[in-house]
Every structure is written in C-alpha cells, then in structure tokens.
Amino acid sequence: MKKALLTVGLLMASAAFAQNKNAVIGVSIPAADHGWTGGVVYWANRTKTELEKQYPGIKIIVKTAKDANDQANQLQDLLTVNKIDTLVVLPYESGPLTRPIKNLHDKGVFVTVVDRGLTDESAQDAYVAGDxxxxxxxxxxxxxxxxxxxxxxxxxxxxxxxxxxxxxxxxxxxxxxxxxxxxxxxxxxxxxxxxxxxxxxxxxxxxxxxxxxxxxxxxxxxxxxxxxxxxxxxxxxxxxxxxxxxxxxxxxxxxxxxxxxxxxTYAPSMIADAMKLTVKSVVTGSKMPKTTIIPSVLVTKQNAKNYYYPDSPF
Structure with a gap:
C-alpha cells in the first residue's frame, strides 16, 4: 500500500534509547466511538501484529479508552501492572491527560504522543501528527x-x-x-x-x-x-x-x-507510523525524531486508489 511520505522535524529527541530488544510498549488510544477513531483502533492492532512478528522479543499492549478518566486509569495500569518502559499515546483530551502522561514520563517511560498534543510538552519525548x-x-x-x-x-x-x-x-x-x-x-x-x-x-x-x-x-x-x-x-x-x-x-x-x-487526508494510520518509529528506536537504540508531521494530501480521482483501504473500518 502506498502512503504519504513523512515530513520529519529537524530537532531530534534529546534522549536516545539504550538498545532494548525485549521492550514492553503500551499503546493507549480512544475507543472506536466514531469513524476516525475506529480507524485508529484498526491500525493500532494491525501494526501490533506486524511489529511483534518483525521484532520477536518485544511485547505491545493496546488499550482503548471510553473517556479521559478511563484512559488516565489505563495509563497507570500500563505502568504498574504491565511494567511498560515505552508509551505511544493518542490522548482522548489534551488537558486532562497531560498530568497522567507526565507521571509516566517522570518515572522513566519514553513517551510518543500522537495527534493531540499535550498542554505541557515536557511530558513527551516525541510527537507524531497530521498536518x-x-x-x-x-x-x-x-x-x-x-x-x-x-x-x-x-x-x-x-x-x-x-x-x-x-x-x-x-x-x-x-x-x-x-x-x-x-x-x-x-x-x-x-x-x-x-x-x-x-x-x-x-x-x-x-x-x-x-x-x-x-x-x-x-x-x-x-x-x-x-x-x-x-x-x-x-x-x-x-x-x-x-x-x-x-x-x-x-x-x-x-x-x-x-x-x-x-x-x-488526515489518516488514522498515523498511529501505525508512530508505533513503527518508536519501536525501531527502542530496538536499535537510535534517536527518534522529536517531531514528525504527516502531510495532508489532496485525493482526486487520479490518485484515489492509493488511499483506498477496503479492509479498514474507516
């Protein structure tokens, strides 16, 4: 499948992972309460399967939340119960989720935020979003x-x-x-x-x-x-x-x-891009771009086939 090329920010994340081929990665996203988030859930689970096959040592846990409070509680469980060392999170809401995400970041969890930026950028190590x-x-x-x-x-x-x-x-x-x-x-x-x-x-x-x-x-x-x-x-x-x-x-x-x-385009597959970038950084120990912006592309009859995913719910 063809995808839009990523535009990667020039600034790189200040902290690089030590190489970790047995990482535990939490993926926290809103539940499929409308079409776009349904697409996010689809791409997150699809990419989990792909990445665990590509990197046999890692474990990816995908959690979906019905609201901001539910997501905050799930984040705490991902840390205390699942012992994650890495988090890819699409916040249900920016404001209410900033403090819970920062709590994990302050305890050493590498955080990639997707789409909905936090009110305190110091709570994240990397940001992936549409344009x-x-x-x-x-x-x-x-x-x-x-x-x-x-x-x-x-x-x-x-x-x-x-x-x-x-x-x-x-x-x-x-x-x-x-x-x-x-x-x-x-x-x-x-x-x-x-x-x-x-x-x-x-x-x-x-x-x-x-x-x-x-x-x-x-x-x-x-x-x-x-x-x-x-x-x-x-x-x-x-x-x-x-x-x-x-x-x-x-x-x-x-x-x-x-x-x-x-x-x-403003593709829900951005969660897949964020997961792939983060996991590659975890496994190889390389730095991850501080900011990755996925361009919005005009879809017309001439190029529509490149953006048609019939198996996706969205």
Whole structure:
C-alpha cells in the first residue's frame, strides 16, 4: 500500500534509547466511538501484529479508552501492572491527560504522543501528527479553484480544540489572501459527528437559500451533511469537501461522484507510523525524531486508489 511520505522535524529527541530488544510498549488510544477513531483502533492492532512478528522479543499492549478518566486509569495500569518502559499515546483530551502522561514520563517511560498534543510538552519525548494547518490550506486551495474564486460556502467545524483552530485558521487565511470573493456564510461546530453534521447542515439549509459548496472538514460530518441535503432536496450545492480519508468517501471519489469530487487526508494510520518509529528506536537504540508531521494530501480521482483501504473500518 502506498502512503504519504513523512515530513520529519529537524530537532531530534534529546534522549536516545539504550538498545532494548525485549521492550514492553503500551499503546493507549480512544475507543472506536466514531469513524476516525475506529480507524485508529484498526491500525493500532494491525501494526501490533506486524511489529511483534518483525521484532520477536518485544511485547505491545493496546488499550482503548471510553473517556479521559478511563484512559488516565489505563495509563497507570500500563505502568504498574504491565511494567511498560515505552508509551505511544493518542490522548482522548489534551488537558486532562497531560498530568497522567507526565507521571509516566517522570518515572522513566519514553513517551510518543500522537495527534493531540499535550498542554505541557515536557511530558513527551516525541510527537507524531497530521498536518492540521496543511489540511485547512489544501482544502481551501481546492475549494477556491473549483468555485473559480467566487461563491458562498458554509463551514462545519470539529470540536473546540487547537487542532480545529489550526485547520480553520489556515483555511480562512488562504481564502482571504487568494480568494476574497468567496464568502463564508457561517461556521459552526459539528463535533466530528454524523448526527451533529446533519443538525448543523439542516440549520444552514433553512437559513441560506443559496450555498455553492460545503467544507465539512471531516468525512463523518460530511455523512450528515449529505443526508440533510438529500432530505431538503437541495440541488444548488456543487460539492461537499470532507476530510480524513474515510474509505466510503475515497470510493466515491474513485467512482466520480458528482458531490464528493475530492477528499483531504488526515489518516488514522498515523498511529501505525508512530508505533513503527518508536519501536525501531527502542530496538536499535537510535534517536527518534522529536517531531514528525504527516502531510495532508489532496485525493482526486487520479490518485484515489492509493488511499483506498477496503479492509479498514474507516
């Protein structure tokens, strides 16, 4: 399978592992409460199997958490019960998980944080994430070109987080500088959720008689958007641009769907990249990049087959 190339930060982690071919690695991630996290769980378990086969001496323990408190408790168990020396963690929430993660880090556990950065960066040794500003920029460039530089759009945001702010700020910056005749009619949080995407889009459709395009930011949100449009029988909207690479949407792009003409990657497989980088560092004793950013790529009919993973739940 082809994957986007990783952009690796120039700074390297200050601490290098001593070579440890019998490492115990904890992987702590949110439970599959929506499509993207379902993909994270899929890639984490798939990569655990691959890495334990590749490095027979290591042990990887994957834990999924239903909320921030559950994850904090699991982190403590990973240390005291499972005796991990390494942690790869995608925090359920940044703020509440910073202290529990720092507790492990202070006790000598090497920590790789994925996607949702901590409020105290000293609690982590390495960071692996998607390119959130890049996602907003790529989305705005595509939308601007497809609309010929003019039109009315609506924006459905994720949840109030740094990640969402980075996406939306970059999106708006591109429109302001390159496509000033594209007007954002409104933007509302849809919580990366299908039902919320449906409700927000219903409101937009009621209030705005003409919408040229929708930036849903996320494919789960876009599912709700399409449902609302279908029920309202609105035909003025030229296309809906989601994001993250849900397989159903990649398939729509491959098949030439009239409304889903493109997607922008923010792949849940970043957990696999983080696990592979961390385990390689553990086993070889080499330094791990301090920061690894995975670029957001525009998916069109021409390259969609490279991003289609039919076995993934997302």
């Amino acid at each position: 959130n500003p890049g996602m907003g920029k790529v989305s705005a460039e595509y939308l601007g070109k497809q609309l010929g530089g003019k039109g009315n759009i609506v924006v459905l945001r994720g949840i109030p987080t740094v990640i969402d702010n980075q996406r939306v700020d970059a999106f708006e910056a591109v429109l302001k500088s390159k496509y000033p005749n594209i007007k954002i009619l409104d933007k509302k949080f849809a919580n990366w959720n299908r039902d919320d995407g449906f409700k927000v889009m219903q409101d937009f459709l009621t209030r705005f008689p003409k919408i040229d395009a929708v930036w849903a930011q996320d494919d789960d949100i876009a599912v709700g958007v399409l449902k609302a449009m279908d029920q309202a029988k609105r035909t003025d909207i030229k296309f809906v641009l989601g994001g993250a690479g849900m397989k159903e949407f990649i398939k729509k792009v491959m098949d030439g769907d009239k409304l889903i003409t493109a997607d922008v």
